[in-house]
Amino acid sequence: MALLEVNHVQKIYKTRFGGNEVMALKDVHFTVEPGEFVAIMGESGSGKTTLLNIMAALDVPTMGSVSVDGKDMSKLSDSARTLFRREHLGFIFQDFNLLDNFSLEDNILLPLVLAGEKYEKMQAKMQPIVKELGIAELIKKYPYEVSGGQKQRAAVARSLITNPKILLADEPTGALDSKSSTNLLRQLREINQSGQTILMVTHSNVAASYADRVMFIKDGEVFHQIYKGDMKRSEMLDKICDAVTVLMRGGDESEQ
């Protein structure tokens, strides 16, 4: 059974005074298997952030449904959704969303503290993760004392500490320089290889080339998919670039 099922999802936003309707997602339908690393690509306004919000249980679809492990999230109440998010999903954001009045350690432990775990248990969960991410020495520092790449790794540690079913990443390299980006993507790759399902929204070709599968979204629909199979990463990158070019040209033509 698929881990994540996005079932003909449609999302329509109404402007505040009930005037115009904006269709952010027309009909999105796909599944993600356990252990997959999926990248979702699309230009600004293509609906990819809306899709991520719906998958993250931050928003509900107008039509269709999203289920994780066979559980339909749109049927849950608000607080049940929050709890579900806390227990089963991990998040990485473009702007890190670390609390600047907590040390990195406290930021990482935050989800566990919210879940009411014992301090010793929390430490036992945190140590291997921060070692793997190479930030074990930094955890006593505060967000404003470390670099962007280190902040993002702390955010990754925070998302992994609850041992989530799916890791959702929203433009994780968006605020990083190329070196930190590469480091982070390699780490995500490794995490994926150890069995973690990852779903990443990005508009960076390079970032997407680290995934097993890349989905292109355009005008609220899944437009195209590329599977990596046994391709090398450089070949994958070429294919992605080609697809992006086609995607853009298509847009051009439709305008004429």
Place this chain on the structure above:
Amino acid sequence: MNNKLIFRLIKSSLEKNRQTRIPFFLVGVFTSMIFYMVASLAWSKYIVGENGELFYGADNIALILTIGSAVIAIIAAIIILYANMFTMKDRRREIGLYGILGLPKKSILTMLCYESLMTYGISVGGGLLIGTFLNKLMLLTLYKLVGQAPVSGLMFTPVAFVFTIALFAGIYIICLIYNMLSIHLSKPVELLHSNQTGEKEPKVKWVSLVIGVVALVAGYVVALKCKSSIEALGDIFIAIVLVIVGTYGLFTAVSIAILKWVKRNKNMYYKTNNFVGVANLMYRMKHNASGLASICVLSCAVILLISCVVSLVALGNQNIKMRCPSEVVVRYTEEDDNTEQQFWDCVHGIEGLETSDELQAEVWPTAMEAVEGQYGAFQYLDEESRFDYTKWKQMYFLTQETYNRFAKEPISITAGEAYVVSSTNAHFSEIAIGDQIFHVAGEAELGAMNYVRDMSMVLFDNIFIVVADETIARDLMQGVITQEGVDATKPICTSGFEVEGELTDGQMQQIRDAVAGLTDTWKVEFEKEERGYFISLYGGVLFVGVFLGVVFLVATVLIIYYKQMSEGFEDHHRYQIMKKVGLTEKEVRGSINRQVMILFFLPLVVAAVHIGVASHIIRLFMTLIVYVEPVTFYLAIAGSIAVFALVYCFVYKMTSSQYFKIVDAAEHVA
């Protein structure tokens, strides 16, 4: 640059920032109104007219009101400047944006000028308008208090009106200068990004911590150890300064030290309930500790003012009754029966004066000092201690015959026995006066002592000793050193009577003349006169006290409101992140609630403790002015705390809903 655009900008800025601007207007209206009202009374021709005071003590009232208005002016200036600073802090971004969009600085400054003028006009205009209507009400209240017949017509004091306009123009000009400077000195980009840098976790300031704790403990010790009104006179100011210093230390350093300690304690810190709160509180304390300390000190001031005013009112009647246990009271040193008879003959001869309840008491008063280390033992003052007021105990010896005239339950004692009562509630089983020892057979009634008490001696501990007869009392007075020519063994006599119907001024004069014709130890007091004197002196204090209390309360409420607002904006971002990480709506609310409660009620609780500790020394201090009966005084304090806490809770309810709105608002900027 056309004016139309400037006004449009002012209008939209007002609408956008109404959460901070409306209170700013209200504060202006309120402070100018109160200042105008107090100043109007101070200079009113209905209190001190062209031909001097209009009623007895009016000069006093006018003077106190003038001093009060000066104090109110200073506080008003501070409150308005504070509120202005807050509204400005919030608008930096907006003004920075105008700069970036190409509005020249000159136009921005023009905009600020118009805005200030408008704020000034609305605030002071409103204050003067409301004040004008309330003025008459205030005057009538004052008239009622002093028992003056009401006057008709609208009360308008031109001097106060002009002065209010000028004073507040000055305050708003200072605000404008501050705003202009803060805009002028900064670049648009800086204005735009004014509050977005990370900051360090606060460190424990050990120096302030030590100073704070030492000052607070010292202040408490001074307040609690004070034994007499004489000591209180000097100590109260030391205690106030120490406690204020201590309060600032307590909030700035001790709070952070405690939070740090909690944080080090891993099992306590990593609990869902504490985790978010401790870190947030630590940062909020860093920014707001001095604000909280100010709230605490202001709360103390409000509670104190209210309780002092309330107890003055409550004690006023009691004091007059003590000073004048009958409507007419005469006091004199013992005379032969002839002189007394002469006095009574005169009184009975006054036309239309019908007396009743004629009473007389004899008492032998003297100051003594307690023998150190021997409870219940007192010695006569020697040449040295005669002038050391700090050790004085005021003793009154009276016979059981006199006592029985006033007591509810008559007593019967023998030579070696005494009935004793002390103003400080001290109990004795045996009492030694010099070398004479009395067995204390029981406690006398304090209420029976009004006729023998000397009101000028209420500063000291008063001990009343009822002995079997006159010989013993005279004998006890043998040891007293007196000035030459004064015979201490002669008792002080107090006679008094009630008058049927109203005592007229003419009758009062006749009694005065009768007394003047006797020997020079004779003094007469009329309850009617005393009451007028008391009210004229304390009526002004009462008025100013109430107004000052209200102004302090407004200042407190304002600081709390702005504090809640600014913290709401700070916390909004934080809670938004936590919600994304998986904090449920309920948990967010719970956490915010707990935090706000702690921050809100901490100053109140500390203020209540301060007042509790201070009540003793304040009572002693107030005894310098009036006799303060403990039960009434403590009830007044408890009542004031309760009323203040109620108002405080009301403000909490109102501001915290505002705060929730800000914190919990959906992300407005993506």
